[in-house]
Amino acid sequence: MSLAKERHIIELIKSGDTTVLSRIYEDHREEFFLWLTKYFNCTSDEAKDVYQNAILVFYENIISGKLNEMTSTVKTYLFAVGKYKMMEHKKQSYKFAGDEKIPNLTKEEASLEELNQKEEDLLMVEKCLHLLGDPCRRILELYYYQRMSMAEITSNLDYKNVDTTKNLKYKCIKRLKKLFEEEMNRK
Amino acid sequence: MQMMIQEKDIDLIEKYLEGDLQGTESEAFHRRVQEDAEFKLILEEMETMVSGIRYTGRKKIRLDLHKLEESLPSLRQERETKVVAMRRFRIWAAAASVLLVAVTAIWLFTGRQLSDDQLFTAYYQPYQNVESPTTRGETNQDVRKNAYMAYDQERFEEAVNLFGSIPAEESQPVDDFYEALSHLSLDQGAEAAALLAEFIDNGGDIMKERASWYLALAHLNQGKIDQCKEVLRIIVEEQTYNHPKASSLLEQLD
Numbered sequence: 001m002s003l004a005k006e007r008h009i010i011e012l013i014k015s016g017d018t019t020v021l022s023r024i025y026e027d028h029r030e031e032f033f034l035w036l037t038k039y040f041n042c043t044s045d046e047a048k049d050v051y052q053n054a055i056l057v058f059y060e061n062i063i064s065g066k067l068n069e070m071t072s073t074v075k076t077y078l079f080a081v082g083k084y085k086m087m088e089h090k091k092q093s094y095k096f097a098g099d100e101k102i103p104n105l106t107k108e109e110a111s112l113e114e115l116n117q118k119e120e121d122l123l124m125v126e127k128c129l130h131l132l133g134d135p136c137r138r139i140l141e142l143y144y145y146q147r148m149s150m151a152e153i154t155s156n157l158d159y160k161n162v163d164t165t166k167n168l169k170y171k172c173i174k175r176l177k178k179l180f181e182e183e184m185n186r187k
Numbered sequence: 188m189q190m191m192i193q194e195k196d197i198d199l200i201e202k203y204l205e206g207d208l209q210g211t212e213s214e215a216f217h218r219r220v221q222e223d224a225e226f227k228l229i230l231e232e233m234e235t236m237v238s239g240i241r242y243t244g245r246k247k248i249r250l251d252l253h254k255l256e257e258s259l260p261s262l263r264q265e266r267e268t269k270v271v272a273m274r275r276f277r278i279w280a281a282a283a284s285v286l287l288v289a290v291t292a293i294w295l296f297t298g299r300q301l302s303d304d305q306l307f308t309a310y311y312q313p314y315q316n317v318e319s320p321t322t323r324g325e326t327n328q329d330v331r332k333n334a335y336m337a338y339d340q341e342r343f344e345e346a347v348n349l350f351g352s353i354p355a356e357e358s359q360p361v362d363d364f365y366e367a368l369s370h371l372s373l374d375q376g377a378e379a380a381a382l383l384a385e386f387i388d389n390g391g392d393i394m395k396e397r398a399s400w401y402l403a404l405a406h407l408n409q410g411k412i413d414q415c416k417e418v419l420r421i422i423v424e425e426q427t428y429n430h431p432k433a434s435s436l437l438e439q440l441d
Contacts, residue, residue: 008356018248022255023357029259052252059248125239126246144237145244170194176236177192 136172376408
């Protein structure tokens, strides 16, 4: 089986091209929805969520370097992830529906509070990234989320040399940290 | 209180977050976290920054996918469009079947030799598009989608132009198959044969069998009877797609 197309897709995604993701989404959408609704007896909204999760997993596994080479087609990969995600989703629904035990409130409350705090922090970073604006926001996203190397970011943003990008990245993360502390203190 | 962070500490924390700290470096790092309260806070804050950047990136992708989903026709609409396209192909198929029966009857009962053109018209019908959703692309850049749309609507000249303009990074081997059939529907057997031969060499799936049948018809369309018969014999021998029709056409050509 020739996987030249898959290799090319991985290269495009790694280079920061997200339009390829839209094309993949559209190419397999109908077949995926039909398959999922038929075999898992789920609603179309559930199928949409699972499909979008599968696409996201595919994307993040590529940018994080977990998926460097495909041994199957993109379609097979998406269907395998989708099946796993759907089973996980169903398992959770059954667990909640059948859980008759009275939960340990103190423990639950403590972990819920922790979770809320974590979520609040993430939302605060999101807000600070927005305040930070470009090019800092873009550099940090390319480096920490898309896991690009300094050389790749330099070429992606048309900077002159890697050292400029590296210095900018240090300044940007320091500015983000400062903004975050200021916003947290303001609360 | 604002804590200053050194660039070397940023590098060190990044290494830790990526799981790249090893041996003594890792031991020293963990010792420092335990002993240096300020460094521990810096680490926690950096973890939050990195998680927050990843969370924002992920949220953006999710939002883009959600917007894309909203912009697409609902699957019910899409299925309806396909049904219309399917009906159109059924009409073509029905017409071709009637012609095929008539031609075979003439050949059987009168023994009259039929021309290559008559045989081609009787046996040829475009293959149903099973490859691409048949909804029009949002922009002119959606060339591939529009090519399949034109093919489905039997606007074959437009389809030929569009298939030829699909950017290399978007094109798939199966596009050659449908481009070939667009040519064949326009009586351009030579162009169709070249594309089908290429597809058979590189396609590598079940569509290859379909391509062989149409390659035989592309040869027939050009009056290349020996080549047509050669492909038909293989189809009959290997009992692949349309082998009963191939057998019947072979008899009429002999």
